[in-house]
Amino acid sequence: MLTFSLRGGIHPAYHKELASEHPIEPFPLPKRLEIPLSQHLGLPAAAVVSRGDEVSAGNVIAEAPKLISAHVHTPAAGKVRSVVQKPLPGGRMCDYVQVDVDEEATEAHEWRARSVDLAEVDAQWLARTSREAGIVGMGGATFPTDVKLSPPPTAKLDVFILNGAECEPYLTCDHRMMVEHTHEILQGIELAHTAFGFSRVIIGIEENKPDALEAFRRESARFPDMPLEVAPLETRYPQGAEKVLIESTTKRVVPAGKLPFEVGVVAANVQTMYALQQAAYLGKPLIERIVTVSGAGIATPKNLRVPVGTPVADLAEFCGGFSERTTKVVMGGPMTGIALPSLDYSVTKGSGGLLFLTQQDYPDESPCIKCGSCVDVCPMRLMPLKLAAFAKAGKFEEAKATNLADCFECGCCAWACPANIKILSWIKYAKNYVRVKGI
Numbered sequence: 005m006l007t008f009s010l011r012g013g014i015h016p017a018y019h020k021e022l023a024s025e026h027p028i029e030p031f032p033l034p035k036r037l038e039i040p041l042s043q044h045l046g047l048p049a050a051a052v053v054s055r056g057d058e059v060s061a062g063n064v065i066a067e068a069p070k071l072i073s074a075h076v077h078t079p080a081a082g083k084v085r086s087v088v089q090k091p092l093p094g095g096r097m098c099d100y101v102q103v104d105v106d107e108e109a110t111e112a113h114e115w116r117a118r119s120v121d122l123a124e125v126d127a128q129w130l131a132r133t134s135r136e137a138g139i140v141g142m143g144g145a146t147f148p149t150d151v152k153l154s155p156p157p158t159a160k161l162d163v164f165i166l167n168g169a170e171c172e173p174y175l176t177c178d179h180r181m182m183v184e185h186t187h188e189i190l191q192g193i194e195l196a197h198t199a200f201g202f203s204r205v206i207i208g209i210e211e212n213k214p215d216a217l218e219a220f221r222r223e224s225a226r227f228p229d230m231p232l233e234v235a236p237l238e239t240r241y242p243q244g245a246e247k248v249l250i251e252s253t254t255k256r257v258v259p260a261g262k263l264p265f266e267v268g269v270v271a272a273n274v275q276t277m278y279a280l281q282q283a284a285y286l287g288k289p290l291i292e293r294i295v296t297v298s299g300a301g302i303a304t305p306k307n308l309r310v311p312v313g314t315p316v317a318d319l320a321e322f323c324g325g326f327s328e329r330t331t332k333v334v335m336g337g338p339m340t341g342i343a344l345p346s347l348d349y350s351v352t353k354g355s356g357g358l359l360f361l362t363q364q365d366y367p368d369e370s371p372c373i374k375c376g377s378c379v380d381v382c383p384m385r386l387m388p389l390k391l392a393a394f395a396k397a398g399k400f401e402e403a404k405a406t407n408l409a410d411c412f413e414c415g416c417c418a419w420a421c422p423a424n425i426k427i428l429s430w431i432k433y434a435k436n437y438v439r440v441k442g443i
């Protein structure tokens with residue numbers, strides 16, 4: 005059988021067995037939600053509630069001020085305690101709405117099923133539904149989905165790709181969704197296909213998830229009007245990076261600085277399409293997501309259905325607590341995620357993982373031996389050792405001239421480095437410096 009492959013990339017230890025067989029469990033509503041108003045790419049949403057306001061599950065608590073932004077809703081009924089400023093993972097400050105959750109509220113809030121007349125579904129309907137529900141890309145990019153689904157009139161979209169690669173080690177939340185909610189995900193894709201009339205609908209899943217591949221092959225028969233292709237992807241990181249996935253499945257190359265619509269493609273994450281289905285068929289906004297809690301440092305790895313705004317400390321406790329061996333807590337995957345300086349953060353729409361890692365995951369670094377491994381594995385054909393060296397030396401102009409902006413921060417170079425040099429951290433530092441200083 006044909007398998008789709010990519011240039012460069014690595015084979016890290018996946019550690020997915022820690023959580024992949026754990027079915028999704030609902031996480032009980034916490035006593036207090038701390039909901040950040042910047043859970044997406046673009047401008048933060050602006051609070052429309054204040055201290056003392058009563059809210060119901062699904063109410064808008066912050067509105068998107070401009071196009072590149074997203075509404076934020078409360079996952080549970082309760083009373084607004086306060087609107088406070090706190091850091092996001094990564095350090096940027098942001099407004100949070102704190103909601104004291106009603107004691108009677110449960111995570112099993114009833115959303116009323118409604119039918120969708122596919123004859124009425126077009127691009128405007130799709131964008132409006134996504135925007136009202138506050139849907140963003142849930143693979144980590146958090147780009148507002150209504151913007152992704154509103155290409156310029158000149159764009160001719162003919163290919164849809166479901167990004168089910170989930171190539172980062174440890175993470176299994178998309179895997180569980182694909183096995184447990186195949187039909188709903190296909191219903192979400194059907195809405196997009198109805199609006200755009202794609203000539204190809206590619207379901208891209210890495211070969212290390214045979215049960216998910218089988219589930220989509222089986223369920224595809226119930227959607228005979230879609231040109232579905234279930235595409236097994238070679239298990240190699242970063243197969244799920246959007247531009248990499250587009251090239252490996254369609255042979256189309258998205259030029260540097262351009263977006264997928266410019267080569268006629270829409271690619272979307274598994275949970276994003278599920279969220280679209282929930283918005284369309286239940287009127288349910290994006291108020292929860294599946295999070296993989298895993299790593300050698302946590303007692304019981306799990307895949308949890310978690311309301312956004314849930315404190316990460318509550319997740320750790322629910323999973324039996326973390327051991328003394330834990331040296332690093334990461335929000336997201338180990339390759340692209342963000343290390344947390346404390347547990348005083350919340351789950352957001354983009355949080356696919358909460359990892360409790362130990363010293364063996366992050367050994368000490370030594371000097372560069374010029375082996376070239378980082379160059380060999382870079383899917384963007386960059387010179388990671390040079391970029392890191394320029395960043396260390398404060399030579400940001402030179403880093404920029406060495407195609408710094410083309411790095412999409414997959415972390416392959418750092419993983420491949422036998423000297424354990426934190427290449428990606430240096431690259432991120434240089435990119436931030438270039439952006440802030442306007443170089």
Ligand code: SF4
Nearest residue numbers: 382411412414415417
């Ligand atoms: S330089 Fe950037 S794109 Fe290339 S391997 Fe490193 S992180 Fe990935």
Ligand code: SF4
Nearest residue numbers: 372373375376378421
């Ligand atoms: S992989 Fe590490 S040691 Fe090898 S050239 Fe790159 S930075 Fe240097």
